[in-house]
Amino acid sequence: MIEISVKAGAAAKQRDDAVVLPLLQGRKLTDAGRALQDVTEAIKPYLRKFDHLGEFGQIGTLYDVPGTFTQRVVFIGAGDEKKLSLQALRRLAAKTARKLQKSGARDVSMYLTELPVRGSTLDERVQAVAEGIWLGLYTFDKYQTQKEKPKRSLRSVTLMVASRRDLAVAEQAVARAKAVSIGTCFARDLANEPGNVCTPEFLGEQAASLQHDKLKVTVMDKAAIEKAGFTALLAVNQGSAREPRFIVLEYQGGERDEAPVALVGKGLTFDAGGISIKPPAQMDEMKFDMCGAAAVLGIFRAVTELGLPVNLLGVIASTENLLGAAAYKPGDIVTTYKGLTIEVLNTDAEGRIILADALAYAAEQKPAEIIDFATLTGACVIALGSQASGLLGTGEKVIRGLQKSAEKTQDRVWRLPMFEEYQEQIKSKIADIKNIGGREAGTITAACFLSRFVDEIPWAHLDIAGTAWNMKGTDLSVPGATGAGVRLLLDYLADRTGQGH
Numbered sequence: 001m002i003e004i005s006v007k008a009g010a011a012a013k014q015r016d017d018a019v020v021l022p023l024l025q026g027r028k029l030t031d032a033g034r035a036l037q038d039v040t041e042a043i044k045p046y047l048r049k050f051d052h053l054g055e056f057g058q059i060g061t062l063y064d065v066p067g068t069f070t071q072r073v074v075f076i077g078a079g080d081e082k083k084l085s086l087q088a089l090r091r092l093a094a095k096t097a098r099k100l101q102k103s104g105a106r107d108v109s110m111y112l113t114e115l116p117v118r119g120s121t122l123d124e125r126v127q128a129v130a131e132g133i134w135l136g137l138y139t140f141d142k143y144q145t146q147k148e149k150p151k152r153s154l155r156s157v158t159l160m161v162a163s164r165r166d167l168a169v170a171e172q173a174v175a176r177a178k179a180v181s182i183g184t185c186f187a188r189d190l191a192n193e194p195g196n197v198c199t200p201e202f203l204g205e206q207a208a209s210l211q212h213d214k215l216k217v218t219v220m221d222k223a224a225i226e227k228a229g230f231t232a233l234l235a236v237n238q239g240s241a242r243e244p245r246f247i248v249l250e251y252q253g254g255e256r257d258e259a260p261v262a263l264v265g266k267g268l269t270f271d272a273g274g275i276s277i278k279p280p281a282q283m284d285e286m287k288f289d290m291c292g293a294a295a296v297l298g299i300f301r302a303v304t305e306l307g308l309p310v311n312l313l314g315v316i317a318s319t320e321n322l323l324g325a326a327a328y329k330p331g332d333i334v335t336t337y338k339g340l341t342i343e344v345l346n347t348d349a350e351g352r353i354i355l356a357d358a359l360a361y362a363a364e365q366k367p368a369e370i371i372d373f374a375t376l377t378g379a380c381v382i383a384l385g386s387q388a389s390g391l392l393g394t395g396e397k398v399i400r401g402l403q404k405s406a407e408k409t410q411d412r413v414w415r416l417p418m419f420e421e422y423q424e425q426i427k428s429k430i431a432d433i434k435n436i437g438g439r440e441a442g443t444i445t446a447a448c449f450l451s452r453f454v455d456e457i458p459w460a461h462l463d464i465a466g467t468a469w470n471m472k473g474t475d476l477s478v479p480g481a482t483g484a485g486v487r488l489l490l491d492y493l494a495d496r497t498g499q500g501h
Contacts, residue, residue: 001181002137003156004130006170007109008163011036015069016158017105020096022078022115023047023054032111032160033075040067047075055079056088057095061103072105076112084117087410089128091475094136097154101137106155113159113170122166123173126159130177131487133157135476138185140192176306180490183302184483187294191469191481195270195287200245200318203267203290207247207297207316214253215304220246230357232336233317236350239274239327240320246358247293249300249314253307254497260311261493262367262457263300264358266351266374267293267318274321274347275329288481289351291468292373293318295485302490310497315362317354321347333431337361338453343431351376352449353435359453369398369458372450373485374465379442381466388412389467389484392447395458401492402460411488413462416444423448462488 011019011032021033027047029037037043042065056079065073076096078084093112100108113125137154141147161170190198190206204219211217222243225233230246237244245267250260268289272278278286293316300314327347328334334342334353338360342353351374362370380390388406391413393399399415406413425437425445433452437445447461467484470477477483494500 001134001178002154004133004174004178005156005158006126006161006167006174007158008161008167011073011109011111012039012068014109016107016109017070018072018074018100018103018108019068019070020074020076020100020108020110020112022112023075024078025054025080027054028081030111030114031162032114036068036073040065042066043073053077057092059096059099070109074100078115081116084115086117086120086124086128086408089115089117089125090132090135090410093129093132094475097133097136097157101154104152106152108154108156109158109160111160113161122161123169126161126170126173127177129159130174131180132476134177134181135184138188139478140189140480179302179305180487182305183298183490184486186301187291187298187483187486188477188481190294190297191288191291193287198269198287198290199242200267200269200320201243203269203293203316203318204245204247207249210249210297210300210304212304214251215300216250218248230317230337230361232334232342232357233319233354235328235332235334236274236321236354237319239322239324241324242320244317244319247314247316247318249312251300251303251310251312251314253303253309254311258311259366259368260313261496262313262315262362262365262370263296263489264355264362264370264372265293265296265314265316266290266355266372266376267316268351268354269318269320271321271348271350272323274323274327274350276346276348277323278348285469285471288469289375290318291375291464291481291484294481295373295464295483295489298483298486299489302486303493308493308497308499310493313362313365313367315358317358319354321350336453340433340452341431343428343434345434346436349435349446352446355450356453359450363453363455363457367457369395369460370454371398371402371460371462371489373462375468376463377443377446377465380463383416383443384414384466386466386470388414390443390463391415391460392418392444392463393460394418394451394454395460398458398460401495402488405488405491405495409487409491411484413488418444418447418451
């Protein structure tokens with residue numbers, strides 16, 4: 001990760017390779033730009049003659065500007081002032097960082113934090129810009145043997161603030177942004193790994209690597225899983241030659257007797273659909289079916305980085321879902337860790353089956369609340385596309401908190417109903433429940449299935465099937481895993497512990 005620091009000072013006095021100034025629509029400069037314009041005659045004619053109106057993401061560069069010590073002054077379009085938001089700042093910072101990476105500038109001073117985002121505080125703007133830079137510069141190219149790298153890579157960015165009195169607040173905001181980015185990029189790295197590398201065993205090893213004085217990690221192999229009685233996980237694993245893993249993380253950052261927040265993740269490291277095999281198109285993307293587990297591990301990575309005063313319980317059930325002589329079949333009856341029986345009608349609805357064991361185990365530990373993350377249903381992709389994760393559950397306070405954090409972070413969610421009538425769709429005639437509820441309301445009936453395993457504990461379910469990866473890429477992410485859920489939950493946990501904005 002490149003270095004990001006904070007500093008107060010005028011643009012004309014900065015000696016970095018580049019000074020980055022925002023330009024609002026209509027060629028409107030912010031304070032730093034206007035101050036620089038007052039000490040040099042180069043800016044007014046440049047903005048007047050150059051086709052640079054301040055459109056969002058548009059970039060223009062002036063070299064060797066008289067009255068400055070920098071090699072170049074870079075103007076980055078910030079668009080319509082009325083449309084500015086913290087998410088726009090993240091996106092703009094990401095675009096700017098990627099363009100600077102290709103420019104040859106190594107050390108940069110940036111004034112994006114003075115953009116007038118209505119209702120925002122300085123620390124929120126600093127955090128958004130820092131997150132945008134780090135997330136925007138993320139790459140996953142470890143398997144490319146011939147890489148095109150710039151001769152001079154971006155090395156450091158200094159975020160400029162108006163006064164030295166702002167430095168302490170800004171430094172704390174950068175520290176938060178760094179933790180969020182480390183956790184998000186860790187989740188992205190795990191999910192972007194190919195299925196022949198990111199196996200359940202590998203996922204267990206990565207979880208174990210997080211262990212430190214406040215975090216205990218337990219990774220159960222197949223023998224331990226059998227002894228514990230996680231029979232639903234074992235059923236899904238039957239068709240794979242690779243052993244499953246059941247991962248438990250316990251972070252003690254709060255009071256010793258305080259009930260933890262339980263985070264549960266679906267860890268399908270590859271999902272071919274089993275006997276109910278998927279169509280071949282985009283099946284390669286089913287390596288991303290463990291993005292729920294990746295999100296949980298990314299959150300733990302970030303929480304340990306921040307040292308949040310909270311107790312957390314993490315539970316991850318991990319396996320492959322493949323075809324094999326011993327694979328579980330449509331029509332099978334599976335008994336879960338909780339004792340409930342499942343009639344399997346579609347082996348490609350396996351995520352909810354392994355989550356049944358993970359949720360039941362989490363509920364058994366008596367947490368304050370449970371939040372699960374799962375790339376669970378194609379129906380959620382059809383309903384919400386890639387713009388929002390599906391949010392369902394029984395814990396009203398948890399759900400409202402997640403909605404609030406989603407608004408702040410733009411790691412968006414959209415709530416779907418769970419009317420009691422939907423439970424009728426998963427009733428089985430020969431078992432307690434069946435694992436699919438038909439074509440209608442597929443995301444909702446999947447959540448209804450999960451609800452049977454959380455007891456009376458407040459619970460929220462995040463279906464990240466549409467948001468966990470994006471093969472076209474976004475402003476904040478290269479094509480591949482996005483790390484959906486990490487930024488959302490860190491904000492939620494910070495608010496819950498009184499550490500939020």
